[in-house]
Amino acid sequence: MYKIVFMRHGESTWNLENRFTGWTDVDLTEKGIGEAKTAGRQLREAGFAFDLAYTSVLTRAIRTLWLAMDEMDMMWLPIKNDWRLNERHYGALQGLDKGETAAKFGDEQVLVWRRSYDTPPPSLEADDPRTSFADPRYAGLDQGSIPLTECLKDTVARVMPCWDEEIAPAIRAGKQILISAHGNSLRALIKMLDNISDDDIVSLNIPNGTPLVYELDADLKPIRHYYLGDQEAIAAKMAAVANQGKAK
Numbered sequence: 647m648y649k650i651v652f653m654r655h656g657e658s659t660w661n662l663e664n665r666f667t668g669w670t671d672v673d674l675t676e677k678g679i680g681e682a683k684t685a686g687r688q689l690r691e692a693g694f695a696f697d698l699a700y701t702s703v704l705t706r707a708i709r710t711l712w713l714a715m716d717e718m719d720m721m722w723l724p725i726k727n728d729w730r731l732n733e734r735h736y737g738a739l740q741g742l743d744k745g746e747t748a749a750k751f752g753d754e755q756v757l758v759w760r761r762s763y764d765t766p767p768p769s770l771e772a773d774d775p776r777t778s779f780a781d782p783r784y785a786g787l788d789q790g791s792i793p794l795t796e797c798l799k800d801t802v803a804r805v806m807p808c809w810d811e812e813i814a815p816a817i818r819a820g821k822q823i824l825i826s827a828h829g830n831s832l833r834a835l836i837k838m839l840d841n842i843s844d845d846d847i848v849s850l851n852i853p854n855g856t857p858l859v860y861e862l863d864a865d866l867k868p869i870r871h872y873y874l875g876d877q878e879a880i881a882a883k884m885a886a887v888a889n890q891g892k893a894k
């Protein structure tokens with residue numbers, strides 16, 4: 647049996663302000679820093695050891711990983727940063743307040759933009775200052791790979807090659823892996839791993855800064871999964887994430 651641990655970053659400044667974030671590179675809040683440290687402590691106390699970590703190229707996931715590694719006394723852990731683990735790109739919604747957007751367009755429409763499998767949010771224009779074309783961290787990519795918006799299906803299409811080419815072979819080679827990523831890049835991975843239907847994926851919400859352990863069989867099919875920590879508090883965190891897209 648193999649094990650892998652997924653972790654969504656701790657609370658970010660735009661989680662706190664309830665703004666659509668996507669590829670915007672915001673940092674953690676004090677609470678987010680605390681969540682990342684707690685996650686590391688929980689992993690250490692549960693006896694987890696790792697050989698390798700993967701994260702995105704976005705600060706909130708990278709810092710969450712660093713803080714958790716520090717708590718585990720594993721700052722030496724090799725890290726692979728991969729843009730394909732980035733958050734789902736939120737298009738023209740990036741920067742907007744989620745509650746205000748729901749008040750303007752309706753809770754239903756915002757739920758479709760946030761959680762549907764194949765309806766992307768409105769796209770950024772190519773000349774919008776919010777595009778990532780000039781960002782040096784994407785300098786090695788051709789312009790066609792840098793999104794202007796993404797639905798979850800688009801995110802699956804870039805996350806799965808990272809899983810198939812990088813992460814799955816490392817698991818099969820016996821590496822113990824920790825992945826620090828984002829709410830929707832993790833939803834993309836989990837949808838494929840657990841074979842969740844397009845309809846059921848709408849109700850999957852990932853809490854911040856909470857280790858999610860997956861046990862996998864020899865074919866890397868999930869046997870079971872569980873979050874570390876207080877299960878009631880985790881359920882409350884998941885409900886709070888779901889409610890972020892509702893008009894107040």
Ligand SMILES: O=C(O)[C@@H](CO)OP(=O)(O)O
Binds near residue numbers: 666736830890891
């Ligand atoms: O804003 C975002 O990029 C994501 C994650 O914080 O939000 P949501 O949960 O609304 O998809």
